[in-house]
Amino acid sequence: MASFQQTALSDQFGNSGAEKLNADRSSERQLPEFLSNLSSLETSDTIASMNRRIFLGVAAVIAGKAMSAQTSSSIPIIDTHIHLFDPRRPQGIPWPPKDDAILYRPALPERYRKLTEGLGVVGAIEVECSPWLEDNQWVLDVAAKDPIIVGTVGDLEPGKPDFRKQLERFHRNPLFRGIRYGNLWGRNLTEELAKPKFISGLKAVAEADLELDTANPDAALIAAVVRLTDRVPNLRVVIDHLPQFNPPTQGKARAEYEANLRELGKRPQVYVKISEVLRRVNGRVPQDVNFYRPRLDEIWDTFGENRLMYGSDWPNSDHIETYPQELTLVREYVLGKGRAAAEKVFWKNSIAAYRWIRRAISQPQLA
Numbered sequence: 001m002a003s004f005q006q007t008a009l010s011d012q013f014g015n016s017g018a019e020k021l022n023a024d025r026s027s028e029r030q031l032p033e034f035l036s037n038l039s040s041l042e043t044s045d046t047i048a049s050m051n052r053r054i055f056l057g058v059a060a061v062i063a064g065k066a067m068s069a070q071t072s073s074s075i076p077i078i079d080t081h082i083h084l085f086d087p088r089r090p091q092g093i094p095w096p097p098k099d100d101a102i103l104y105r106p107a108l109p110e111r112y113r114k115l116t117e118g119l120g121v122v123g124a125i126e127v128e129c130s131p132w133l134e135d136n137q138w139v140l141d142v143a144a145k146d147p148i149i150v151g152t153v154g155d156l157e158p159g160k161p162d163f164r165k166q167l168e169r170f171h172r173n174p175l176f177r178g179i180r181y182g183n184l185w186g187r188n189l190t191e192e193l194a195k196p197k198f199i200s201g202l203k204a205v206a207e208a209d210l211e212l213d214t215a216n217p218d219a220a221l222i223a224a225v226v227r228l229t230d231r232v233p234n235l236r237v238v239i240d241h242l243p244q245f246n247p248p249t250q251g252k253a254r255a256e257y258e259a260n261l262r263e264l265g266k267r268p269q270v271y272v273k274i275s276e277v278l279r280r281v282n283g284r285v286p287q288d289v290n291f292y293r294p295r296l297d298e299i300w301d302t303f304g305e306n307r308l309m310y311g312s313d314w315p316n317s318d319h320i321e322t323y324p325q326e327l328t329l330v331r332e333y334v335l336g337k338g339r340a341a342a343e344k345v346f347w348k349n350s351i352a353a354y355r356w357i358r359r360a361i362s363q364p365q366l367a
Contacts, residue, residue: 075339076122076364077327078150078347078356081240081275081311083107083129084139094130107315109146115314115323122362123148125177125354127213127240128155131185133166140173147359151177153213155185158201159192167201171208177354179205182215182240189214189224199231206235211353213238217245219253222260229267237270238353241313243295244276265302271353272303274345275311277330278320285321289332296333305341309349310334 085093086106096103112124126139126149136154143149156166156179170176182189192198205212212228212235214221225237248254264270277292278285286292300308310330317326334342347364350356358365 075120075342075346076362077120077310078350078363079116079121079124079312079314080238080309080350080354081127081273082112082124082314083316084109084126084142084149085129089138094132102318103315108142109148112314113146113148119324119327121148121327122360122364123150123356125149125151125153125350125356127153128180131155136166136170136176140170140175143175144173147363149175150359150363151175151354151356153178153180153211155180157181157187158205159195159198160201163201164204167204167208167210171210174357176210177356178211178213178236178238180213180215180240182213182221183218184215189228190220193224193227193231202228202232202235206232209355211236211238211355213240215240217242219248219257219260222257222264225270226260226263229264229270233267233269235269236353238309239264239270239272240311241276242272242299243274243292244279261302265304265307268307270303271307271309271349272299273309273311274299274330274334275313276317278317278326280320287325287329289329292329293333300337305337305344306349306352308345309353310346 084107085095086108087093087098087104088106098104126143128136128139133156136152136156139152139154143152152175154170154176156163156170158179158181160166167179181187181192202212214225214237217239222239225239229235229237247257274296277296312323312326314323317323320326331342334345337345348366351366
């Protein structure tokens with residue numbers, strides 16, 4: 001696969017993408033100097049009157065925090081869920097609406113790159129936010145100009161007569177990694193699964209080694225994904241935003257939801273994004289990871305470290321919290337599972353799900 005990707009990248013983007021390096025290694029360089037300074041301070045007049053034991057205790061805490069920061073920042077991040085759009089285009093955009101004061105401004109790779117500088121983010125996958133056919137091409141054209149975008153998830157309807165033609169058209173671009181279909185743009189996955197043409201279209205997606213993202217989960221969509229993977233078992237499916245979904249709490253609805261989620265947990269072709277984690281409660285956004293832990297634990301215990309991926313949902317996430325704050329909370333939870341698990345969530349599993357294209361040497365690859 002590597003040789004195919006290198007050839008495709010050369011054809012599509014030239015050689016400059018492979019020469020980009022934006023990894024932040026400053027913490028690794030600064031830590032030894034920091035510890036050395038602590039040692040020299042210990043014998044200086046500055047602390048002559050300090051209790052040696054207190055000083056060394058404080059120094060240990062500070063060094064521990066520095067080591068923790070180094071450990072987390074040294075894990076590269078592939079953000080598997082961002083949106084790109086530009087309301088300045090002559091044709092406008094279908095989303096977000098003009099009255100959205102937070103979102104209605106250009107969301108482009110340059111802005112995303114500046115926003116994530118120093119956070120360890122080395123690549124991102126764009127997920128569609130437009131039902132307009134030609135916006136698939138618009139996003140691919142934008143993505144081609146900046147190697148931080150390692151893949152796109154487009155918008156095509158598998159039941160449409162020209163679906164295979166359009167799938168072949170966009171799939172010629174190696175950045176096109178799949179499509180999204182779910183509770184979005186007035187569509188209903190449950191209803192479509194009863195139509196042979198729709199199933200045939202999904203089989204074409206699987207045959208092309210592409211994936212299917214779902215949108216905005218509810219209990220009905222979770223049940224539909226079970227049926228979908230029954231009908232097209234070789235199709236990789238990514239469930240978006242599951243942490244944000246409030247599942248049924250009691251009775252038959254709760255039992256059915258739990259049974260469906262357990263069944264999906266047994267199916268290795270189904271992945272879940274740790275995205276839209278933060279939420280507003282009584283007018284505020286809780287910043288303590290323990291508030292979100294029960295929901296995250298349920299998802300982690302069901303799907304495991306090999307099937308979960310990080311996604312920010314930027315810039316839609318700006319409605320809730322800043323990008324750094326959202327990432328900090330998710331990183332705290334994931335790092336609590338150990339470094340090996342964190343590497344899977346932050347980049348390794350995204351390769352398995354999306355087969356994304358490595359475009360810069362800062363972007364990781366499997367050995």
